[in-house]
Amino acid sequence: MRDVISILDFSKSEVLELFELTDEVLSGKFKPRLEGKIVATAFFEPSTRTALSFTSAALSAGAKVLGFSSDEATSVSKGENLADTIRMLENYADCIVMRHKLDGSAKFAAEIAKKPVINAGDGKREHPTQALIDMYTVRKLFGTMEGLTFGFLGDLRYARTVNSMLRILTMFRPRMVYLISPPQLRARAEILEELNYPVKELTDVRDIIGELDVLYVTRIQRERFLDEDEYEKVKESYRLEYRTVEKMKRDSAILHPLPRVSEIDRRIDSMPQAKYFLEASYAVPLRSALLHEVMAGD
Amino acid sequence: MRDVISILDFSKSEVLELFELTDEVLSGKFKPRLEGKIVATAFFEPSTRTALSFTSAALSAGAKVLGFSSDEATSVSKGENLADTIRMLENYADCIVMRHKLDGSAKFAAEIAKKPVINAGDGKREHPTQALIDMYTVRKLFGTMEGLTFGFLGDLRYARTVNSMLRILTMFRPRMVYLISPPQLRARAEILEELNYPVKELTDVRDIIGELDVLYVTRIQRERFLDEDEYEKVKESYRLEYRTVEKMKRDSAILHPLPRVSEIDRRIDSMPQAKYFLEASYAVPLRSALLHEVMAGD
Amino acid sequence: MRDVISILDFSKSEVLELFELTDEVLSGKFKPRLEGKIVATAFFEPSTRTALSFTSAALSAGAKVLGFSSDEATSVSKGENLADTIRMLENYADCIVMRHKLDGSAKFAAEIAKKPVINAGDGKREHPTQALIDMYTVRKLFGTMEGLTFGFLGDLRYARTVNSMLRILTMFRPRMVYLISPPQLRARAEILEELNYPVKELTDVRDIIGELDVLYVTRIQRERFLDEDEYEKVKESYRLEYRTVEKMKRDSAILHPLPRVSEIDRRIDSMPQAKYFLEASYAVPLRSALLHEVMAGD
Numbered sequence A, B, C: 001m002r003d004v005i006s007i008l009d010f011s012k013s014e015v016l017e018l019f020e021l022t023d024e025v026l027s028g029k030f031k032p033r034l035e036g037k038i039v040a041t042a043f044f045e046p047s048t049r050t051a052l053s054f055t056s057a058a059l060s061a062g063a064k065v066l067g068f069s070s071d072e073a074t075s076v077s078k079g080e081n082l083a084d085t086i087r088m089l090e091n092y093a094d095c096i097v098m099r100h101k102l103d104g105s106a107k108f109a110a111e112i113a114k115k116p117v118i119n120a121g122d123g124k125r126e127h128p129t130q131a132l133i134d135m136y137t138v139r140k141l142f143g144t145m146e147g148l149t150f151g152f153l154g155d156l157r158y159a160r161t162v163n164s165m166l167r168i169l170t171m172f173r174p175r176m177v178y179l180i181s182p183p184q185l186r187a188r189a190e191i192l193e194e195l196n197y198p199v200k201e202l203t204d205v206r207d208i209i210g211e212l213d214v215l216y217v218t219r220i221q222r223e224r225f226l227d228e229d230e231y232e233k234v235k236e237s238y239r240l241e242y243r244t245v246e247k248m249k250r251d252s253a254i255l256h257p258l259p260r261v262s263e264i265d266r267r268i269d270s271m272p273q274a275k276y277f278l279e280a281s282y283a284v285p286l287r288s289a290l291l292h293e294v295m296a297g298d
Helices: A013-026 A047-058 A082-091 A105-112 A130-141 A162-171 A230-238 A244-246 A266-270 A278-282 A285-297 B011-025 B048-058 B080-093 B105-112 B128-142 B158-170 B230-237 B267-271 B276-283 B283-295 C012-027 C048-058 C082-090 C105-112 C128-142 C160-171 C230-235 C266-270 C275-282 C283-295
Strands: A038-043 A065-066 A095-100 A117-122 A149-153 A177-182 A197-202 A212-216 A253-257 B037-042 B064-068 B097-101 B116-123 B147-153 B176-178 B200-201 B215-216 B253-255 C038-043 C062-070 C095-100 C117-122 C149-153 C176-180 C199-202 C214-217 C253-255
Touching: A013 A130, A013 A285, A038 A047, A038 A082, A047 A095, A047 A117, A047 A285, A047 B064, A065 B128, A065 C048, A082 A105, A082 C048, A082 C283, A095 A105, A095 A285, A095 B215, A105 A117, A117 A130, A117 C048, A130 A244, A130 A253, A130 A278, A130 A285, A130 B128, A149 A162, A177 B116, A212 A285, A230 C176, A244 A266, A244 C283, A253 A278, A253 B158, A278 B080, A285 B080, A285 B147, B011 B128, B011 C062, B011 C160, B037 B080, B037 C012, B048 B064, B048 B116, B048 B283, B048 C038, B048 C062, B048 C082, B064 C214, B097 B105, B097 B267, B097 B276, B097 B283, B105 B116, B116 C128, B128 B158, B128 B253, B128 B276, B158 C048, B230 B276, B253 B276, B253 C048, B276 B283, B283 C048, B283 C082, B283 C176, C012 C160, C012 C283, C038 C048, C038 C082, C038 C253, C048 C117, C048 C283, C082 C095, C082 C105, C095 C105, C095 C283, C105 C117, C117 C128, C128 C160, C128 C275, C149 C160, C230 C283, C253 C275
Parallel strands: A038 A065, A038 A095, A095 A117, A149 A177, A149 A212, A177 A197, A212 A253, B037 B064, B037 B097, B097 B116, B147 B176, B147 B215, B176 B200, B215 B253, C038 C062, C038 C095, C095 C117, C149 C176, C149 C214, C176 C199, C214 C253
Antiparallel strands: none
């Protein structure tokens, strides 16, 4: 029984153990048994992928699911504070999977709740289970997570999945990590300070495209820009083009936490480097394995 | 494992087989066993009846259900395209039941998805499972689906259930089909061209009311009219009155896919011809039988 | 198979029986078995606590749950009347748990439906299952429900939980019931006329705070006031203060149906009299026991 708030709540050996369990779920060797358990999906901010994949993971492990998909449908809209809402959910479920727009909200909830809380995205801070899916995909593709060259492209300032990825990489000694973003969306200093591996910041992915093993692309969100023209310009320069991918190593991989809008040219989908749909297919088995680790044997 | 996009995806013998299975579900002789299966209800357009009856059908067969009930709650609202949303859902479920406002969206989804897709209404095109429920009701009431006289009343231009009904009737040689609508809501030429039975179009149901075995009533929607006055006028003339039903044959039947607003006088509910609530009671057993045929034995 | 519309649908001995069953659910001695049953949660008005706690109660008893959480998502938004919506739900579920903004809507639904209807709040009229949870808490705390002194504080005019509480107290001979509210939110005459125990109305809780065994606090809602200033003033005077609670008997109890906004100073949460979170923890076992009584053995 434990909380999952930051990716750093896991030690390296716990990550490896979880990935081995995910292998067994995926191959059918192990079936999580969560009969009699109830999972609450508390999505104060809407999400489809994360909420439905946790739901699918829980249901396929035999657990039941209840919850909500926006704060309009909750007592929050009557003015209730988060602490009271969390105390309520604890009465109804054995585990709370939670997304909230405020940084640190998941940690706050975990302090209130006696039941385990899984952070499914808190503001611009972390989204640890997405990073687990991402790294699991890396491991499946490369057979190792060590010594690889990564590029992160797009919004590195507000993308919580990137924060979780940069942090999990501290366990796996990457050869080099390139951070490719427009100047206004550079990774935050407080994250960069934590990193124990070589990092270079740049603004044009084409400068290093041939070096990459993994290119991790994120969506650039309109609401991060004050100026519509500026947004359009940035969006265009950070759109991944077919011609760019042609220069990638044949066995390199493009990842994306999805949903994507226009940041990856759709013609790339059929190129061998496009691994984001494969990545998405690991969400359910990994989250099943995680729910098992968090809840089984209570 | 198959898709259900148009009613014409079924052969006549498949329809008859499905109806026999529905008989057995209804009588309790057969219980669909979908334990371990997950059904996604992907309602990009809101619906209550269709979504909840599929949910009830799936749950009572032992399957689990996940999904959404409007596209506001989905990544579509973040700009994701339908293909990516469908690819996502495939990872979470064994079958996708889908409603979408665009004509042809269900067919498109079925081309993307490896898992079976069931069309629960695509734009103004088709709603095949509703037509199956309608015809099943006809068979229960008349002992046959052949050689009957049908009238379709109301909006024949935008009502997808009417399209599916007109198409399924090509299997059952109706004696005559009357299409009764205001001029601006006449059935589409491309549907009429497909029909292999006698059809007459008219504007006043009272002209042929005594001839009908089945009167199928549909809702006339305000949004189909540019002019509010015109809508009010049409609505009034296509409202089914008590006096009109008194002229129907005693053993004839009024059907309606529901929900109704004001197009059937509520006093008609207690007349012997009113069969729309009976019709509604067949939705769950028929959809259970259908889910079984689509998913069992995968 | 029965409806639960008003708290007065229960006799005193039925209340006591239900509480004994709840004891057994809570201790794990009895596990409701509702396998194969489907509960519809028909929330025409949003709610989180009531809907999710009924859902948790049903799921943990082995039943399945379907439903909706606002009338926007239903055919009601297409203009369907309540009777037709209820007839629809009956086809999908074995029991309908319903919240609706109209007084008397639950009774109306129960007259339409052959399946049992449980009132989860109808307008400003009743919320019987909340009163059962409240009184169950009283019984757990005091060992008896007889001969106690109660105070009801806040909105006594529109709070349906207070109506249900005042009515259930007619079974338990309270020594005295104080009704403490602003003049514009006094309890309704038609309720007061029904009561068979001593009642005093007043406007300041401090006048009798030391006498109370149970203080039941309710939220004062902005929408009950035409004038914002008036609302702010009233809200302030009916906010329960730390200093006031210090004057309560040590073994007295503060209850609140939750959610609360600002009507209870948060520092009170850690005082011995604060029992509203304990009260909330009884919602699931009591509603499980109730669903069992309503549905088991059909």
